[in-house]
Amino acid sequence: MGAMGGDDLIDWEKMQELGNGTEEKILVLVRLRPLNEKEIAQNDVADWECINSTTILYRNSLQERSGLPTAYSFDRVFRGDCKTREVYDEEIKDIALSVVGGINSTIFAYGQTSSGKTYTMNGITEYTVADIYEYMKMHDERAFALKFSAMEIYNEVVRDLLSSDNNQLRLLDDPEKGMIIEKLTEETLRDWNHLKELLSICEAQRQIGETSLNEKSSRSHQILRLNFVDLAGSERASQAQSVGQRLKEGCHINRSLLTLGTVIRKLSKGRHGHVNYRDSKLTRILQPALGGNARTAIICTLNPSRSHVEQSRNTLLFASCAKEVSTNAKVNVVMSDKALVKHLQKEVARLESELKAPGSTCDHGPLLRKKDMHIEKLEKEIRELKKQRDLAHSRIDDLLRAIESEKSSSKANSIQSVNGVVKRNGSLDILRSQSSQVSYSSDDASDPSQITEEPMLATAEDFDEVSTDIRCIEVDESAKDGTCTSSRHSTSESEESTPLSSEPQLSPVSSAPLSGTDNIYSHVALEQNIQGSLFNPHSDETSPSASTSTTASGGLLLTRSRSCRANMITAPLDMGSDEQNDSTPPTMLEKDFTGRPEGAFQRKQWKLPPVIYGTNSARLTGNVSQSTDYSSFIDDTKNGDGDEDIPTLGSFVAGLREMAKLQYENQTTDQVRLILSSYLLSFIPVLEVFVKESPNENLFFSSQVQLKDATDGNNTRDVALDPMNDWAIKFEMLQKSIIELWQACNVSLIHRTYFILLIKEDMTDSIYMEVEHRRLSFLKETFSRGNFAVQDGRTLTLASSKKALRREREILSRRMSKAFTEDERNRIYEEWGIDINSKRRRMRLVQLLWRDTEDMNHIRKSGEVVAKLIGFSVHGQGMKEMLGLSFMPPQRMMSRRSLRWINS
Numbered sequence: 070m071g072a073m074g075g076d077d078l079i080d081w082e083k084m085q086e087l088g089n090g091t092e093e094k095i096l097v098l099v100r101l102r103p104l105n106e107k108e109i110a111q112n113d114v115a116d117w118e119c120i121n122s123t124t125i126l127y128r129n130s131l132q133e134r135s136g137l138p139t140a141y142s143f144d145r146v147f148r149g150d151c152k153t154r155e156v157y158d159e160e161i162k163d164i165a166l167s168v169v170g171g172i173n174s175t176i177f178a179y180g181q182t183s184s185g186k187t188y189t190m191n192g193i194t195e196y197t198v199a200d201i202y203e204y205m206k207m208h209d210e211r212a213f214a215l216k217f218s219a220m221e222i223y224n225e226v227v228r229d230l231l232s233s234d235n236n237q238l239r240l241l242d243d244p245e246k247g248m249i250i251e252k253l254t255e256e257t258l259r260d261w262n263h264l265k266e267l268l269s270i271c272e273a274q275r276q277i278g279e280t281s282l283n284e285k286s287s288r289s290h291q292i293l294r295l296n297f298v299d300l301a302g303s304e305r306a307s308q309a310q311s312v313g314q315r316l317k318e319g320c321h322i323n324r325s326l327l328t329l330g331t332v333i334r335k336l337s338k339g340r341h342g343h344v345n346y347r348d349s350k351l352t353r354i355l356q357p358a359l360g361g362n363a364r365t366a367i368i369c370t371l372n373p374s375r376s377h378v379e380q381s382r383n384t385l386l387f388a389s390c391a392k393e394v395s396t397n398a399k400v401n402v403v404m405s406d407k408a409l410v411k412h413l414q415k416e417v418a419r420l421e422s423e424l425k426a427p428g429s430t431c432d433h434g435p436l437l438r439k440k441d442m443h444i445e446k447l448e449k450e451i452r453e454l455k456k457q458r459d460l461a462h463s464r465i466d467d468l469l470r471a472i473e474s475e476k477s478s479s480k481a482n483s484i485q486s487v488n489g490v491v492k493r494n495g496s497l498d499i500l501r502s503q504s505s506q507v508s509y510s511s512d513d514a515s516d517p518s519q520i521t522e523e524p525m526l527a528t529a530e531d532f533d534e535v536s537t538d539i540r541c542i543e544v545d546e547s548a549k550d551g552t553c554t555s556s557r558h559s560t561s562e563s564e565e566s567t568p569l570s571s572e573p574q575l576s577p578v579s580s581a582p583l584s585g586t587d588n589i590y591s592h593v594a595l596e597q598n599i600q601g602s603l604f605n606p607h608s609d610e611t612s613p614s615a616s617t618s619t620t621a622s623g624g625l626l627l628t629r630s631r632s633c634r635a636n637m638i639t640a641p642l643d644m645g646s647d648e649q650n651d652s653t654p655p656t657m658l659e660k661d662f663t664g665r666p667e668g669a670f671q672r673k674q675w676k677l678p679p680v681i682y683g684t685n686s687a688r689l690t691g692n693v694s695q696s697t698d699y700s701s702f703i704d705d706t707k708n709g710d711g712d713e714d715i716p717t718l719g720s721f722v723a724g725l726r727e728m729a730k731l732q733y734e735n736q737t738t739d740q741v742r743l744i745l746s747s748y749l750l751s752f753i754p755v756l757e758v759f760v761k762e763s764p765n766e767n768l769f770f771s772s773q774v775q776l777k778d779a780t781d782g783n784n785t786r787d788v789a790l791d792p793m794n795d796w797a798i799k800f801e802m803l804q805k806s807i808i809e810l811w812q813a814c815n816v817s818l819i820h821r822t823y824f825i826l827l828i829k830e831d832m833t834d835s836i837y838m839e840v841e842h843r844r845l846s847f848l849k850e851t852f853s854r855g856n857f858a859v860q861d862g863r864t865l866t867l868a869s870s871k872k873a874l875r876r877e878r879e880i881l882s883r884r885m886s887k888a889f890t891e892d893e894r895n896r897i898y899e900e901w902g903i904d905i906n907s908k909r910r911r912m913r914l915v916q917l918l919w920r921d922t923e924d925m926n927h928i929r930k931s932g933e934v935v936a937k938l939i940g941f942s943v944h945g946q947g948m949k950e951m952l953g954l955s956f957m958p959p960q961r962m963m964s965r966r967s968l969r970w971i972n973s
């Protein structure tokens with residue numbers, strides 16, 4: 070038994086790697102055997118000679134003249150005295166041990182009977198198995214399973230040589246495995262002795278008979294699945310002198326060998342066309358070895374005697390064809406479960422080692438942590454966005470409910486208005502007040518000394534209720550049908566939230582210049598943004614076309630504001646009294662204005678900017694500038710506070726901007742001037758007359774604008790400023806008047822604060838001061854007429870606005886602890902003359918703010934306190950520019966010096 074050394078195996082493995090998957094020719098060897106004693110006794114001679122390692126030569130002078138070839142070359146030829154060991158080591162070993170690399174290998178012997186096939190294959194099997202065991206021993210890290218099976222093909226019947234039942238085995242085609250032999254015994258080899266034992270069984274089982282040429286002739290093809298194939302003799306029956314059973318055997322043997330030869334010849338010419346493997350059991354079983362996934366070696370054995378030269382030539386012819394056949398062996402990667410588990414365990418161990426190794430390229434810890442943080446951040450953003458979405462949905466729902474409520478209110482008003490029809494000289498205007506909202510306030514006490522420690526009656530909720538929505542009005546053209554419906558009003562302060570009177574209180578207008586009694590109703594609608602905007606920047610009045618919309622009857626057609634963000638005020642223009650009547654609803658009013666002329670004013674369809682502020686408009690109206698970020702002027706004091714219903718800086722600025730824009734544009738075209746005139750008419754009705762009579766005059770800068778005295782339509786007073794006059798004088802006049810009007814009209818303290826902090830010194834601000842003064846003057850007149858507004862079916866009165874202001878003070882008082890430190894609070898209390906130990910010191914302080922209209926120092930300090938309470942602060946000199954409030958007036962105005970609102 071040969072042994073395979075370590076170096077040999079390594080070389081062999083390298084060779085396996087290199088040769089794997091490549092096409093190679095079948096290894097064809099020729100082995101001569103020596104003449105045996107019987108042949109020598111019969112004076113037979115050996116005509117065949119191996120002249121070198123690859124060529125065998127026929128040396129018979131008589132045969133040389135036959136024209137047949139005398140020299141044959143193969144991969145290797147072995148002389149008769151060559152040992153089987155040499156054959157194995159030099160040629161067969163390489164192919165035989167391919168099996169340990171997962172490659173099929175087939176070695177079989179081909180030759181006539183008694184030529185030495187069994188003799189050769191027995192030795193090859195022994196050496197191969199020995200080397201396989203040696204390899205397994207050297208590679209104990211690998212799991213091998215060496216299985217052995219043996220069969221014979223006898224008379225075209227396949228039998229199991231390891232089974233004693235002598236049953237015929239069927240050849241089956243398996244879709245995955247190819248041809249399989251049914252029920253073939255497969256023994257797992259334990260060791261070499263086990264193999265010898267099995268080989269003995271096979272020898273005992275095999276069909277062996279005596280022929281004339283071989284006493285122990287193999288009468289079957291034996292296939293040992295490792296695989297070793299020992300074919301039956303290829304001799305002719307005549308030569309073997311076979312008769313009877315032997316003849317029959319020979320027929321089958323030759324049939325198999327004939328098919329084998331046909332297949333070999335076919336394959337030797339290339340793999341074209343059909344190859345008849347299925348024509349015999351032998352070729353069918355050997356199919357992989359002959360042209361498929363296997364490395365194959367054929368050992369052709371020769372009897373050297375002259376008497377068997379023809380059979381020898383046939384064998385050499387077969388060999389010549391076989392050496393042209395190629396196979397393509399590949400590694401079979403089928404792994405057993407055990408091998409697979411072992412392989413996976415090894416792979417897991419390798420990966421774990423890489424992960425644990427410091428500095429390993431597989432250390433993804435930091436990257437994973439970064440990704441986790443990013444994911445966490447994104448999830449947080451998602452949560453925040455969901456919150457905002459939910460909040461937006463909630464607000465939309467609120468608005469939808471408000472709209473529904475508004476519609477209901479409108480219906481109710483219409484129904485109620487039927488009872489309030491007033492017929493005047495056959496001409497009636499109909500005012501359909503959709504709803505309105507109190508948006509102004511009257512101060513609660515003029516004398517600070519009267520402030521008591523009484524608990525506040527108003528609640529924050531009440532304040533919200535008063536100031537949460539914005540309404541529009543619609544005055545239908547159907548007024549010409551002679552029906553006039555008016556909004557209701559209350560008659561006293563106590564009625565501020567009581568049911569309305571069904572009889573509208575329409576005051577006749579006594580202004581002489583106005584039109585006659587045939588058209589005695591004028592409805593002045595002021596759409597007010599009660600949410601803190603000075604002016605509604607989206608007013609329809611900015612549209613030139615709006616100014617020319619009139620009705621044939623001269624009735625005022627007021628349609629629903631597109632923005633639906635304004636309150637409606639209808640103000641009687643009887644200007645009957647200058648005296649403010651707190652008990653009279655002062656807000657939105659349907660004006661019984663007998664003296665109003667027909668024309669542009671009455672027929673215009675416009676929306677007026679808001680007059681009064683008092684609630685948070687930015688959140689609901691959207692009328693504030695969308696481009697300016699006001700947050701930088703509001704500190705954290707305001708943020709997070711529950712009482713956020715305060716006028717916003719945004720709404721304040723938006724109102725100022727819009728008004729300034731209108732007024733500035735007034736300098737350019739008559740048409741815009743007309744619009745502006747209409748705007749002003751909303752709260753200075755007498756201007757309508759002026760516009761009508763002097764349409765080409767510049768209302769603001771080159772002309773005197775006459776305000777009709779409330780008590781006497783014929784009296785006028787000059788409140789508009791001629792910029793050519795001394796600005797300083799005008800400024801002080803306006804300043805004083807505005808402060809008084811704020812107080813008289815219960816204007817929001819926060820608005821006052823915004824105003825004095827932003828509009829305080831520059832002559833360029835004159836436009837804002839003028840507008841502020843005008844609207845306040847109109848408002849005061851409105852209050853004095855006892856006009857009213859309707860909101861959600863309720864009449865809102867001066868008392869309501871007074872109440873709203875009171876609540877604003879209450880809200881501000883709640884901010885004391887957040888806006889000021891304890892030391893600051895104590896200093897303030899001391900400065901304002903409040904006992905720091907008094908119970909309601911915070912409320913007392915707030916009640917004192919903005920009380921004194923004469924003392925500018927008081928005004929300044931009040932503004933400072935309120936600004937601090939709402940978290941408003943002025944940063945630098947460019948604040949107005951940042952807020953977009955720096956409108957450039959005509960050059961002539963720019964030349965004037967600046968004045969201060971507050972001497973601080």
Ligand SMILES: Nc1ncnc2c1ncn2[C@@H]1O[C@H](COP(=O)(O)OP(=O)(O)OP(=O)(O)O)[C@@H](O)[C@H]1O
Pocket residue numbers: 101102103105149180181182183184185186187188189283285286287288300301302303370
């Ligand atoms: N190379 C050899 N050296 C010495 N003796 C050999 C050699 N080859 C074969 N023999 C002998 O020749 C005889 C026949 O050999 P073997 O039985 O192996 O022939 P075979 O081809 O298998 O015949 P069969 O086809 O009938 O089975 C045997 O006695 C064997 O010992």
